[in-house]
Amino acid sequence: MEWDLLEKTTFWIDNIELTAADLGQVAAAAAAAMELPAQEVMVVDVRPGLVAFDILRRRVRAEAVAGKEKEILRRLADLPGVTLKPGAAVHSEGVLGVIALEPEAAARVLAESAALARGISRAVARRAAVFASGAEVIAGKIKDTNSPYIIAALEKAGYRTSFGGILEDDAVAVANRLEGALEEGYGLLITTGGVGAEDKDFSIEAILRLDPEACTPWILKFKPDYHRHHKEGVRIAVGQVGIARLVALPGPHEEARLGCDRLLAGLEQGLEKGALAEYIAGALRERWRNVMKEGGHEDGLPGHCR
Numbered sequence: 001m002e003w004d005l006l007e008k009t010t011f012w013i014d015n016i017e018l019t020a021a022d023l024g025q026v027a028a029a030a031a032a033a034m035e036l037p038a039q040e041v042m043v044v045d046v047r048p049g050l051v052a053f054d055i056l057r058r059r060v061r062a063e064a065v066a067g068k069e070k071e072i073l074r075r076l077a078d079l080p081g082v083t084l085k086p087g088a089a090v091h092s093e094g095v096l097g098v099i100a101l102e103p104e105a106a107a108r109v110l111a112e113s114a115a116l117a118r119g120i121s122r123a124v125a126r127r128a129a130v131f132a133s134g135a136e137v138i139a140g141k142i143k144d145t146n147s148p149y150i151i152a153a154l155e156k157a158g159y160r161t162s163f164g165g166i167l168e169d170d171a172v173a174v175a176n177r178l179e180g181a182l183e184e185g186y187g188l189l190i191t192t193g194g195v196g197a198e199d200k201d202f203s204i205e206a207i208l209r210l211d212p213e214a215c216t217p218w219i220l221k222f223k224p225d226y227h228r229h230h231k232e233g234v235r236i237a238v239g240q241v242g243i244a245r246l247v248a249l250p251g252p253h254e255e256a257r258l259g260c261d262r263l264l265a266g267l268e269q270g271l272e273k274g275a276l277a278e279y280i281a282g283a284l285r286e287r288w289r290n291v292m293k294e295g296g297h298e299d300g301l302p303g304h305c306r
């Protein structure tokens with residue numbers, strides 16, 4: 001479990017005296033006690049009876065710092081030029097105050113904090129937001145039938161679901177909207193529409209901005225003609241940011257439904273990013289193949305996860 005230090009990255013030791021001590025060694029000893037690399041702890045102030053340290057990172061592993069006061073003092077006392085007086089202790093404001101906890105109290109705080117974090121993750125994972133997309137939907141030319149279907153399906157599966165609004169046809173704007181929803185604590189973001197090969201389609205690119213390792217298997221692939229088709233085909237996307245999933249489904253209603261049903265079934269099975277993307281894409285590819293059997297269009301290619 002990691003704790004955010006919320007800018008309070010300093011701690012200090014009182015009742016300590018230094019005599020020609022090597023500050024590099026002093027910092028390294030404190031770092032080692034907290035299982036941090038030596039270069040991530042720095043001595044930032046030495047005054048009579050006091051040495052102050054700064055941890056050069058925002059997040060620390062909770063288990064590595066909580067209750068480590070004795071360990072820090074023991075390692076420092078072993079160094080040449082360091083003398084600890086009676087009453088020597090570690091102090092800190094903010095989260096690093098847990099360094100000074102007695103080991104039993106530290107264990108209790110860690111357990112409570114872990115339970116809290118689990119509770120928050122569970123709640124976030126069950127909060128979903130659904131976004132429609134496209135100028136024709138914004139203009140009211142077509143009715144958004146995808147979002148109501150997806151929202152109802154999510155609610156039925158136990159997700160507390162909100163409608164996130166209609167996304168514009170712009171990758172940066174879409175990425176910003178999705179990022180906003182992540183910050184609001186949504187653990188499942190679903191977009192519908194904008195996964196095609198036209199220059200107005202940006203859902204996949206927006207998800208790739210937030211998770212460059214998103215899985216984006218092809219549903220259908222062709223050579224771009226740069227008139228209608230600016231990209232190599234139609235994809236879906238499954239990305240992950242922290243504990244949150246981001247999923248881009250197609251706009252055509254039947255495909256949005258099929259993609260949504262597959263997504264929920266895949267989540268229920270506990271599929272990870274790549275397997276989930278392939279599970280959704282497989283169904284859409286299959287559907288496309290069947291539709292095209294009658295029309296005689298080129299077949300879709302197998303998908304991939306970069």
Ligand SMILES: Nc1nc2c(c(=O)[nH]1)N[C@H]1C(S)=C(S)[C@@H](COP(=O)(O)OP(=O)(O)OC[C@H]3O[C@@H](n4cnc5c(N)ncnc54)[C@H](O)[C@@H]3O)O[C@H]1N2
Pocket residue numbers: 132133134136137142143144145146147192193194195196197198201234249250251252253254255
């Ligand atoms: N059954 C079909 N499936 C697909 C077709 C098709 O013609 N018939 N075309 C394929 C191709 S080619 C592409 S490209 C993709 C398009 O997927 P997109 O995700 O890019 O979808 P959009 O261009 O945004 O919209 C496609 C279509 O769906 C309507 N739409 C969009 N959003 C909604 C919504 N929220 N509710 C209802 N309908 C929506 C939109 O007006 C367009 O008519 O699809 C392949 N599959």
Ligand code: MOO
Pocket residue numbers: 196197198228229233234
């Ligand atoms: O609308 Mo689709 O861009 O692949 O033809």
